Amino acid sequence: MRNVFLSAALQQEFERNGYIIMPLLSAEEVSFVLSELQLMKPDNNFNPDRPPNQPSYHLTDADTNVEYKRTAKNFIANVLASHLERIFDHYKIIGANFIIKPPGKGRFYVHHDWTFVSDPENYTSLTLWCPLVDTDESNGTLQVVEGSHRISSNIATSNVAFYCKNIEAEIVEKYSKPLCLQAGKCIVFDQGLLHHSDLNSATQPRYVMQAIVAPAEIDPVFYYFDQNAPEKGFEIFQMEPDFFIVQNGSHKPINSKSLGLIENRNKFLTEAEFIEKMRQKGWNLPIGEKDNSSLRSLR
Numbered sequence: 001m002r003n004v005f006l007s008a009a010l011q012q013e014f015e016r017n018g019y020i021i022m023p024l025l026s027a028e029e030v031s032f033v034l035s036e037l038q039l040m041k042p043d044n045n046f047n048p049d050r051p052p053n054q055p056s057y058h059l060t061d062a063d064t065n066v067e068y069k070r071t072a073k074n075f076i077a078n079v080l081a082s083h084l085e086r087i088f089d090h091y092k093i094i095g096a097n098f099i100i101k102p103p104g105k106g107r108f109y110v111h112h113d114w115t116f117v118s119d120p121e122n123y124t125s126l127t128l129w130c131p132l133v134d135t136d137e138s139n140g141t142l143q144v145v146e147g148s149h150r151i152s153s154n155i156a157t158s159n160v161a162f163y164c165k166n167i168e169a170e171i172v173e174k175y176s177k178p179l180c181l182q183a184g185k186c187i188v189f190d191q192g193l194l195h196h197s198d199l200n201s202a203t204q205p206r207y208v209m210q211a212i213v214a215p216a217e218i219d220p221v222f223y224y225f226d227q228n229a230p231e232k233g234f235e236i237f238q239m240e241p242d243f244f245i246v247q248n249g250s251h252k253p254i255n256s257k258s259l260g261l262i263e264n265r266n267k268f269l270t271e272a273e274f275i276e277k278m279r280q281k282g283w284n285l286p287i288g289e290k291d292n293s294s295l296r297s298l299r
C-alpha cells in the first residue's frame, strides 16, 4: 500500500484504525475561513431544503452555482496547501467542500466514501474533515467504524449499493463511535472507512471544511454506474481537475475520457459476515447496544 503520512507514527495508527485525528488549523485560520465563508454565495444559501426523506445538508459539490463551487474549492486548496505538504507524503487535492448542517438538519447515512483510484488494492484516496466549530453528538459530529477500512473491495460511487446496505441500522446502533473534535482539529480517513453522522440538534449551524486527497502521481477516476443498465458494471472515467465543479456526480460524466468497463462485484454482507471480516482484521466487535460511556473522548 502506498504510504500516506510523512510521520511513521501517524502512518501506523492510520493503517490500524483507518483514520487519524490531528491538529490542523490555528484559531486564527479557523476564524479567517469562517469569515470568508460568510462572503460566499451558494445558490442554496447554505440551507438546502430537500424532501423530508432526503438528507438536508449543504455540500459544496451539490450546489448549482459553478462560480461558488470554484471559489470555495480554490479557497480551501489555498488554506490547506502548506498543511498538506507538512502532513502527507505527496498527496494532492481532488475535491473540496464546505459541509454545513443547519440546526435540525443534516443526517448522513452509513457509507464509505467514493472510490477515486483505479487500483484500490494499492492506493487509496482520503478524506480530510476539519470542523470550524467544536463538534460532538449534539451537533451531528462524524461517527466512524474503527478498522472497517480494508474489509471489502467494493467500489463506492453514486447510484450503486455496496456491502453495508443491509446492515446500516446495526452499524449505527452497535459498531460506530462518535469522534468529538475541537474546531481546527481534523480527521483524516481512508476512503473505505465506514462512517455516518446524525442531525444537528444544536441551535447553531455545524460548519466543516473537507478535502479529498489522492497520491500526487495517480490520475483519479470516477466510477459511473448506470442503474438502468446494471449488467454493464462500472464505466471508469478519467477525472479532470475541476471534475466536481463542472460535473454532476449523479450523472454520466460529459466530455470526460472513458477508460473502459469493469464488472460490478459489490456484494452485500450480513451482520455475521461483517463481524467475521472485522475479526479477521483483528477487531472483536462488541455484541449488543453501543456503550457510549466507554467511547474514547478526544477533547
Ligand SMILES: O=C(O)CCC(=O)C(=O)O
Pocket: 099, 108, 113, 127, 129, 140, 141, 142, 195, 196, 197, 208, 210
Ligand atoms: O460531515 C459529515 O457529517 C459527514 C461528511 C462525510 O461523509 C464526508 O466528508 O465524507
Ligand SMILES: [Fe+2]
Pocket: 111, 112, 113, 195
Ligand atoms: Fe463520507
